[in-house]
Amino acid sequence: MENNLSSTHFLPVCCSYLAVISPFSCVINPLTPRGTRCFCSSQVSQPYITNGGVPSDDAACIERTYYIARDSAVELCKHIDILPRNPREKKTVSKQRPDRQGRAMNCSVPACAAIDILPFTTFPSYDGFSAKLADEQTCLFTHVISVGNKLLVVDNENKRLKRFRIRSRACVDHLLLDDPCGGSLLPLSSHVVITEPEVNTLSFISLEGTLTLSSRRKTEKKYQPICCVDEERLVAGCCELGDSSVDVLNYMGVVLITVSTCQNNSVTFRTPASLTYIPGECILVSDSGLCRVVGIGLSGQLKFVFDPKCTPSGVCVDRDRNVYLCGYDKKSIQCLKYENNRLHQTCSDFIIKCPLSVTTARNYLYVTEEMPNDRITILQTTNEDWDIEEKPVNISNIHVTVLKDEEAAES
Numbered sequence: 001m002e003n004n005l006s007s008t009h010f011l012p013v014c015c016s017y018l019a020v021i022s023p024f025s026c027v028i029n030p031l032t033p034r035g036t037r038c039f040c041s042s043q044v045s046q047p048y049i050t051n052g053g054v055p056s057d058d059a060a061c062i063e064r065t066y067y068i069a070r071d072s073a074v075e076l077c078k079h080i081d082i083l084p085r086n087p088r089e090k091k092t093v094s095k096q097r098p099d100r101q102g103r104a105m106n107c108s109v110p111a112c113a114a115i116d117i118l119p120f121t122t123f124p125s126y127d128g129f130s131a132k133l134a135d136e137q138t139c140l141f142t143h144v145i146s147v148g149n150k151l152l153v154v155d156n157e158n159k160r161l162k163r164f165r166i167r168s169r170a171c172v173d174h175l176l177l178d179d180p181c182g183g184s185l186l187p188l189s190s191h192v193v194i195t196e197p198e199v200n201t202l203s204f205i206s207l208e209g210t211l212t213l214s215s216r217r218k219t220e221k222k223y224q225p226i227c228c229v230d231e232e233r234l235v236a237g238c239c240e241l242g243d244s245s246v247d248v249l250n251y252m253g254v255v256l257i258t259v260s261t262c263q264n265n266s267v268t269f270r271t272p273a274s275l276t277y278i279p280g281e282c283i284l285v286s287d288s289g290l291c292r293v294v295g296i297g298l299s300g301q302l303k304f305v306f307d308p309k310c311t312p313s314g315v316c317v318d319r320d321r322n323v324y325l326c327g328y329d330k331k332s333i334q335c336l337k338y339e340n341n342r343l344h345q346t347c348s349d350f351i352i353k354c355p356l357s358v359t360t361a362r363n364y365l366y367v368t369e370e371m372p373n374d375r376i377t378i379l380q381t382t383n384e385d386w387d388i389e390e391k392p393v394n395i396s397n398i399h400v401t402v403l404k405d406e407e408a409a410e411s
Contacts, residue, residue: 128377129169131155131162131368141368143183143225143314144376145192146361147207151376152192153368154180161194163211164376175211177203182225182274184234195236197222202234202253217253221245225274227283229298235283237272246272246285246296259300268302269294274314274357278321278338286315286325293325293343306343308334314357314368322346322381324365326355333358333367333379352377 131153132139140157150172153162161183162174179198186193186204191214194203202217221243223236233256234249246269248257261267270289277283282295282303291311295303310327317323323336323343332349354370355377365379 128367128375129164130375131164131171132374133158133160133162133171133174138371139374140370141356141374141376142181143357144359144366144368145183145185146359146366147185147192151366152183152207153376154183154194156181161205161211163207166378173210175205175213177213182223182236184226184228186228187231193226193228193234195223195226197224197239202226202236202249217251219249219253220255221247223247225272227275227277229277233298235275235277235298237275237285239271239273244269244271244289246275246283248298257298257300259296263302268296268305273312274326276315276317276323278317281321281338281341284315284317284323284338286312288312288328295341295343304342306336310334313355316359318360322360324358324360326358326367328355331355333365335381350379352379 131141136155136158138157139155141153142156143154145152145154149166151164151166153164155162156179159177159180160174161177161180163172164170165172177194177196178201179196180194180203181197182195183192190207192205192207194205195201196203200219200222202219202223204214204216206212206214219236221236221238222240224239226234226236229235229248232250234251236247236249238245238247244261246259247255248259249255259268261269267290269285269287269292271287272285273288274286275283282297285294285296287294288311291308293306293308293312293315295306297303308325308327310330310332312325313328314326315323317338321338323338325334325336326332327334327349330349331353332351333355334345334349335347336343337346352367352369353373355367356370357368359366360381363380363382365381367377367379369375369377
């Protein structure tokens, strides 16, 4: 299979599972729901019916079901009653026989149901870009931050914080640090905070002009992931073996609250690899050690434990409380929803190679991929390019009144 993600084809976005289809062969996912159609890109006009992963002689009826192809979405609809017994036979559908007219069945996949599905769709710059600089051999992008029309990428391998323009994919500038690992944008400020665990330091970087180190704060622990809570507090994760914890800090690096790994004689988490904050609700901890996502209140109480059925890495949340989780071993991005103090899945996983960290901004996901890709993959989560509150304002009929010198002096 090609390494380029743009050549990958998928089953309907309404399916519970996705099967990857190469450009020249059809690979059936054994977990494919009954009655699901899959397509080869080389013969899109010929449907191939699966019955729990086994070819079937019967057909199915799927109304208004959308299939994502290489360049565009194809709408397939209406009734196909009988298909050739051998998929290699002539690509025509035989005429209905009088005794077989009632054989058309409804697809078991609720393609037309009004359910909460957030499909991933392609957009012109779907394949992302390489974040490796000319003098670098390999990279390790441990974190990514969206700041306006730019991306900040933390490269732990090359000890650099890099800034890229999203549209041009060009590296604007970069800053050399001792051991950059995690990071977070600070509210009401033109700064980001970067963790440097090897030197027990929180580094505050100014984004005005070129990237500049403004100040540093020493910490007692070696923090890796970090997230801003508000104008006074940060939350950071320590992954030290035997001493891991999630701590609420002030901006000076002083610990306000410590959430230990054990609560009520049970292990809550082991390796807080990534974390994010749902405003007014809880801290989400992606625990790669115990393969779970843990919800923790700001006062330290355990709220819930979610089993992602993978080894989670990066995690982020948008303002609608959609949670995006990197499944490192499953090579996928999970789309979850936070409601009623719990997480639940809202759509099928998106397949992506080696996802390490993720951030979201204005209907887009920015995912860092580990070597050998060393790239930033950009995904669009909805069909809208602008949110309602963020649409540009059209200003017209502006009248300018020019005062005479005498009137200006009097005013």
